[in-house]
Amino acid sequence: MKFISNKYFKWLGHILILLLVSNIAICQNEIIDSLEIKLSKTSSKNEIVDIKNELGFLYRQSNISKSFDYAQSALETSKKINYRSGEIQSYIVLGIIYKNTGEYEKATDFFMQGLKIAEEINDQAKISSCLSNLGGIYQSQKNYTKALEYYKQSLNIEENLGNKEQKSIRLFNIGTIYEITDSLDKAYTYYYNSLLIEEELNNNEGIYFALYGISGVDIKRGNLESAFRDINRAIDLCYSMNDLAGISRCNIELGKLYKKQQKYKKAIDAFNLSIQYADSINYLSEITEAYFELSSTYKLMNDYGRAYEYLNLHMAINDSINNLEISNKILELSTKYEIEKKEQKIVFLNEQQKLQIQKNKTEKRNRLYLIISFILAIALTLSNMSKILQRAKRIIVYSIVFIFTVFAVSVIIYYLNKSDASFWLSIGDIILDVLTYISLPVFATVIIFERALLNKHLKTAQNLSEQIKELDKPDTGAQIDLFAENEKDYFEIKLNELLFIEANDNYSGIYIAHDNQIKKLLLRSSLKRMEDQLKDFDFITRCHKSYIVNIHNIKKISGNAQGYKLHFEDTDIEIPVSRSFPKSIIQKIKAKI
Structure with a gap:
């Protein structure tokens, strides 16, 4: 890396970073050591995956190699034991690793894979996490419309889940998009709502993010005193948490504030400090932004040589992580995923339609069998009732008239509610419905009539038998x-x-x-x-x-x-x-x- 030629400043900066890294290492090592001891003792495969994912996440800012190894190992194990929730988290951690190092194409692929599984098992929290991280990638690619779309989807999920901590993060993310697109009132509202939640939760990391965002809006509005107070408070919180990434981000914002106040040397010191912290954890996004701000500051100071030098450094890194090919690939991955979802939905709807058609055919066939059975039963009954055929003629005539009337009324009602060509295709269904509903009453009437005749004939036969005996x-x-x-x-x-x-x-x-x-x-x-x-x-x-x-x-x-x-x-x-x-x-x- 190439920095300003101030040997004393560089020496002091390196000492400070070394001290902070040491402090972070001590704090993180305590957590990491306890997790690794727990990992060595547990025999539960699911717990092993969860611990490795957590270790991978913790190592993301201090040891990228270890972070990747743990997350990759967790992914392989979760696949073997079919632990879907652990597999999703592995994809998310790997995506975050690649996003932080500027490898957006790989990061997008991991987030998309995690999102797909999360939607399959309906894990809303994991769906929200994937959507939010995808929004972050689109934001880095300056596709703000797409970023806002993903952030808002994630926010809706978190609101439904009642997860205040994650809701606050989504509010901050949406605020950054509105700030970048100069919708400052909206940006301030989202940042401030995030701050209220974080203060309620007493979450220092969330508070620093919200203050960082609010100070950026105040700088653009010209409220420099408020901005200075908020950004220094944010920096203090980052130092207290030993958050190198946070210190880097806040120093960029502090440098912008000094530049606005025309305190160019202080601005340069802040930008250089940001670069050193970002470089220690390989955060390319912060590095390239700081280079751009340095170029802009030197230009204001009429030092065009250094302005050009830092602009080239900015463009070299920025082109490597934001080139057109990568942007197209990321968009292609997203489009492919959306198309796949739509195709799956179409397949599902087609299957549902096929099942419905099959169901309708089965119902028609069953109705037809029912009608045929009733007709055969009636025919069989009437064929054995030679004595009642004459009497049944009136019943049959009335039944035919009734059926025809019901059919005619059904057709008229259906026609009044149906104006397209499919009306004529439904006539068969109407006939089947009418016959289905009328067959049972007709059959029952015939049976009742036959029973009445049976009783009458039995009584008459008994009387005749008695008279013959006498x-x-x-x-x-x-x-x-x-x-x-x-x-x-x-x-x-x-x-x-x-x-x-x-x-x-x-x-x-x-x-x-x-x-x-x-x-x-x-x-x-x-x-x-x-x-x-x-x-x-x-x-x-x-x-x-x-x-x-x-x-x-x-x-x-x-x-x-x-x-x-x-x-x-x-x-x-x-x-x-x-x-x-x-x-x-x-x-x-x-x-x-």
């Missing part, structure tokens, strides 16, 4: 000859033995009870021809298109929703009856009583 059956031995179609074949049967005659294709099956046995006689003749031959016997009647029965030999009558059935002695055959049979048989039974 019927006086004449013991007639009268016989009749039943002839086939050819008028040659015939059977001679006793009327009191005749049970029923059944249509069997081109034949008629004649069932008789003879000698306690049921016999079936087949005669090639239609059932109509058999009916004509028996028309003179009113106790023999046709009860169905396929059956003629002898009512004197009916044992009992049963009923269900489909109608009535006749039962005879010594046979399991059930004879169905037509719709008009109950009235006709009652009339014939009464006529025989």
